[in-house]
Amino acid sequence: MEDYDDPFKKRKNVIVRVLQEATHEQDVQLLDGGDHADLASTISFALARKQKTSPVRIAQDLVKIINDNPEFQATGARSEAAGPYINFKLDTSYLAESLQAAVQPGYGSLTKKGIRVVLEHTSANPNGPLHVGHIRNSIIGDTLARVFRKAGYGLEVQYYVNDMGRQIAIVVWGFDNLDSTRQEGEKEDAHIARVYIAANREIDKDPSITQQVNTLMQLVEHGDPATVKKFRREVSRCLDGFAITLNDLNVKHDRFVWESDFIRNGYTDRIIAKIKKLRQAQDEETLALDLEEFGFSNKYVIRRSDGTSVYAARDLAYHTWKAANFDLVIDVLGADHKLIASQLRCTMKLLGEKAPEIVHFEFVSLPEGSMSTRAGKFVSADDLINEMRKRAFNEVTIRRPELDEEMRKSIARSVGLAAIRYDIVKVTPEKSTVFDWKEALDFERQSGPYIQYAHARACSILEKAGTFSMCYIPKTDQEIALAKEIAKFPTIIERVASELHPHVLATYARELADTFNTFYHYEQVLKSEGDTRDRRLTLVRAVQNTLKESLETLGIDAISTM
RNA sequence: GGGCGAGUGGCUUAGCCCGGACAUAGCGUCAGCCUCCUAAGCUGAAUGCCGGGGGUUCAAAUCCCCCCUCGCCCGCCA
Numbered sequence: 228m229e230d231y232d233d234p235f236k237k238r239k240n241v242i243v244r245v246l247q248e249a250t251h252e253q254d255v256q257l258l259d260g261g262d263h264a265d266l267a268s269t270i271s272f273a274l275a276r277k278q279k280t281s282p283v284r285i286a287q288d289l290v291k292i293i294n295d296n297p298e299f300q301a302t303g304a305r306s307e308a309a310g311p312y313i314n315f316k317l318d319t320s321y322l323a324e325s326l327q328a329a330v331q332p333g334y335g336s337l338t339k340k341g342i343r344v345v346l347e348h349t350s351a352n353p354n355g356p357l358h359v360g361h362i363r364n365s366i367i368g369d370t371l372a373r374v375f376r377k378a379g380y381g382l383e384v385q386y387y388v389n390d391m392g393r394q395i396a397i398v399v400w401g402f403d404n405l406d407s408t409r410q411e412g413e414k415e416d417a418h419i420a421r422v423y424i425a426a427n428r429e430i431d432k433d434p435s436i437t438q439q440v441n442t443l444m445q446l447v448e449h450g451d452p453a454t455v456k457k458f459r460r461e462v463s464r465c466l467d468g469f470a471i472t473l474n475d476l477n478v479k480h481d482r483f484v485w486e487s488d489f490i491r492n493g494y495t496d497r498i499i500a501k502i503k504k505l506r507q508a509q510d511e512e513t514l515a516l517d518l519e520e521f522g523f524s525n526k527y528v529i530r531r532s533d534g535t536s537v538y539a540a541r542d543l544a545y546h547t548w549k550a551a552n553f554d555l556v557i558d559v560l561g562a563d564h565k566l567i568a569s570q571l572r573c574t575m576k577l578l579g580e581k582a583p584e585i586v587h588f589e590f591v592s593l594p595e596g597s598m599s600t601r602a603g604k605f606v607s608a609d610d611l612i613n614e615m616r617k618r619a620f621n622e623v624t625i626r627r628p629e630l631d632e633e634m635r636k637s638i639a640r641s642v643g644l645a646a647i648r649y650d651i652v653k654v655t656p657e658k659s660t661v662f663d664w665k666e667a668l669d670f671e672r673q674s675g676p677y678i679q680y681a682h683a684r685a686c687s688i689l690e691k692a693g694t695f696s697m698c699y700i701p702k703t704d705q706e707i708a709l710a711k712e713i714a715k716f717p718t719i720i721e722r723v724a725s726e727l728h729p730h731v732l733a734t735y736a737r738e739l740a741d742t743f744n745t746f747y748h749y750e751q752v753l754k755s756e757g758d759t760r761d762r763r764l765t766l767v768r769a770v771q772n773t774l775k776e777s778l779e780t781l782g783i784d785a786i787s788t789m
Numbered sequence: 790g791g792g793c794g795a796g797u798g799g800c801u802u803a804g805c806c807c808g809g810a811c812a813u814a815g816c817g818u819c820a821g822c823c824u825c826c827u828a829a830g831c832u833g834a835a836u837g838c839c840g841g842g843g844g845u846u847c848a849a850a851u852c853c854c855c856c857c858u859c860g861c862c863c864g865c866c867a
Contacts, residue, residue, distance in 0.1 A: 256807070269809050272847065282847080311847095312810060352867065392867045486867095513865055524791065524863070531865040538867050562861045565793055589794065590861065597860090622829075642829085654802070657794060659860050666801075666816085670829055673802080673815045680829045688826050726806085734803065737814085744830060753826045767826090789829075 233717055234324035235317075238302045239266060242315055245299045249292045250274060257315070264314030265304075271311045282311035289313055319707065323699040325714035329769035330697070335716045335776045337379040344380045345549050346372050348559035349473070349480070350387040353465035354394040355420030357472050358605035359662050360561070360591040360598050366651045366782070367588055368559040369478040370729040373780045378724040383553070386480045387545060390462040391487045392538065394423065396443040399457050400436065401426030414609065416468025419461060424603045448490060448535045455487070472608050477644060477782045486541050494544035495536050498578075502529055502543070505577055518573055527570045542571060543578075550581035557727070559586045562659070586727045589659035606662060615643035618668050619676075623789065641784035645675030648782050653733040673737055675783050681740035682778060685771035686787035688752055689764070697768075698761040705746045709766055712742040713773050720780070729781075736777040743770045 239257060246255045250270055260267040271282035271289065278285065286308035293299055293306045293313075303318035328334055348368020351361045372384045389395070401407055401422040409418045430436045446454035466483065473480070489495050502508055507516045514530040529540045549556045560568055565587055572582040592598060598605040620639035627635065650667050654660060670676040701710040719735045722728075752763040775785035 258807095258809075261810075263810070267810085269848090272809075275847080310810075389867060394867065515865085522792080528865055533865080535865090537865070542867095562794070564862090564867095566862050567867090569793090587794080592860080626827085626829075658802085659795065660801095663801090669816080671816085672829090674829080676829055680827080684827055684830085691826065730803090734814090741814085745832095747826075748822095748831045751826070789827085 234321040235714055238317055238321055241298060241302050245293055245296050249289055260314055265317045266315040268313040286311050286313050319700055322701055322710040322714060326699045326710055326769045329713045329773050334772055335720050336377050339379045342380050342555060343553045344375055344382045344555040345385060345553040346557045347385045347387055352389050352392060352394050353462045354398055354423045355600040356416040357469055357608040358598055359611055362608045363588055363591050363651050364559050365478045366648050367656055367729055369782050370652050373782060374720060374723045377720050377780055384481045386483045388483055388485045390458055390485050391447050395458055395462060396440045397426045398423050398461050399443055400440050414468050415464040419465045427601050475612050489541045489544040494548060495540050498544045498547055499530055499540055501578055521573050523570055543574060546575060546583060547580055556581060556583040558583045562587055562589045588656035591660050591662055593662055615646055616640060619643040622670060638789050641786050642676045645679050645783040646670060649675030652729050655730045678736050678740045679786055679789060681743050682774040682785050683787055683789045685767050688767050689771060691753055692764050695764045696761050697765050698758060699765060705749045706766055709742050709746045709770060712739050713769050716773050739774060
């Protein structure tokens, strides 16, 4: 893909070509030079084997050839041998090019790709409020959505509403049979959870209730108007509650897609008909797929013996619809969906359809064990948000007592949100985590507020600076270090979109803030004079803009004072 | 029992796909820094057989095999 014309990558590509020419090797991957250089090559080791010479000798010879190459000279880079390693050091021209891009609004945006992507995330069952496990899904999903937009993809974000599951039938049974009036000031989703938990307790006491729940499920599948209406009403109320939470988290969906629609519009029947024709189909009492040849030991059931569809059938119908309308399908799912997601992917391929890319994240548990809506054992996202805002408000009041209350409240909302989103997105999705209040409420060092603070500092300097002339050539070590960090941003966006790893962006934003804080400590900006002042102010403008773009891509407010 | 994921200083964590030059950072501990652009900050010190054992390689946290521990999953639930 021909993205944003990255000044660093441009030079790297030339060096790769020159190196290929000099060595007659195809595979000449360059690595990060660390402290030694901008880029480095270890090709000498491999050549030493073939040529039966010492790698040190080879490195020395190669450096001579490379430095004589006119194409290489044009990049402004120079190469030198350090033992067997070949180090490449770039001049600051690429930094100047990067900085010019970095002061522009929207820095980091890549060129439009003309690829339509559908991203599904959150999709929690509407049987109780979102908890800290669900919002790991929301925050990973929403961050990826922001990255994909920035990376130039056409994007639609969907929430798949499971409105015909057993859990919802239990909720409906609860409203029909238990004392279930809403309490004063109770949020809709919390109300649903209370009834759901109570209904489950009744079922535990009297298992015969299960029959009544089954009846409700059959009625809804066959489209009984009164039952459908009840299901829709409770699910909608729960979603109204979710909407408040998601809005507080700065998480946005473009469309809510209802599972039951895929029964009504005939998609599920159609997919069942297609599945029947597969060689792996077993159409007996139930309709199921035998996927053993693909390594699945259990049957993948599509239709029950009573003729009703199971979740898998509707999910296949939904994914077929997505595959038909988009170029790339991405789902963000919890680790508990790994098996069924790979069965779904396998089946989609058998049907000749585009299989979704799945981003799995591992579980969030509590110190006392795993969370359960059914058992009422969870920390709700709403509680977390409220606690975080309270903490942030206290903190702002201590630091900025002179600000009026409205202002402090507004800052506290942004800071609280930053703390939550960053705390969750900073760790790789593959790692299971234990929710820890103390850590979540931390506003220091590796936190969202820390990055916001660096941004606010930069804003403050710029505000005091007044007008200045842009000067894009960094000079001192601190200036160069900061410029190098700023220059990485577009590559980071590209990497996150291809690896589907949003924590990479979180790490980058933190490292950028670190580098700026160090710069801030060592180099005077406003008190410096002439070219130096212009140069440093240009850097501050570039870092401010890059921090802003990074924060906003993380769904965090880039506030200018705090 | 089988499948998937994780195991990195006291705690949390990056790097692993694509093997290279002293393993990233934070918390905590210790020692410093506000007549200086926002101290939600900065500097320095101590703390690592990168879960264990084999192997491949000039070179392994990274690749391969075995084992151990933890999490998730293996339903005519969703």
